[in-house]
Amino acid sequence: MPYWLMKSEPDELSIHDLQRLGRARWDGVRNYQARNFLRAMAPGDSFFFYHSSCPEPGIAGIARIAGPAYPDPTALDPQSPYFDAKTSPEKNPWSALDVEFVEAFPAVLPLARLRDQAALQDLALVKKGNRLSVMPVTPEQWQAILALR
Template identity: 45%
Template sequence: MANWLLKTEPDVFSIDDLAAAGKQGEPWNGIRNYQARNFLREMTPGDRVLIYHSSCAEPGIVGEGEVISAPAPDPDALNPESPYYDPKSSADNNRWSVVQIRYVRHWPGVMSLKTLKAVPELENMALLRQARLSVSPVTDAEWQHLVQR
């Protein structure tokens, strides 16, 4: 089992939206960065996920989810009506992937980016080293430190 951090803009898709999706979860789609896509392709069912709200008044970790599917080709890449359409992708060569994520729980409050940056044990966390990456790994030690706070 691995641990991941997934960023989302809450005005587009929030942890509340993920919770509302129920047990079937929601596809984590629209990833259009190769490094983030490669991390997405490493995910397996049962992996734990931290949900991070970005581009909002208080960016930070707001809760947890779980990966419930293996990576699959992102159908939005082939749909010209989708904002995630990629004209360079084809049915034979879809450059992008998607996984299904299920809600686990809200955290009692936001663990803000400011708070995360102030914790010495998290100084090497991928989120803090590559702030613009929408999918990043979280080490077991980082996970334990975060969920115990």
């Protein structure tokens, strides 16, 4: 089963929001490579929930893909910060999917700690200049991160 890491700003959707909701839509991905990773996900795949653009960025927990990707409705909503004026109902290049809560970590695993792990040196997240919001995680990287909890 593939593993992933997905980033969210906690003031938009945090691991604790997802815990309270149980299930939520993951939307607003506006990078083609990240969108392609999103489309490659399958129901049941697990991902690390990463809090980004916040005082303490890091992995905050685990969630699971709850259903297949579908056209992202935020691209069509002029009130959404993810609105794309070039998108139409017939031609929507962006995707969203539903996710469900699995586990919140007792403390966020900070990016600095992840960078210090030899087993994670090839993880895209720790490489300079990588700003993807969705990325694959190998089974070995998954286990190395779980061991840090």
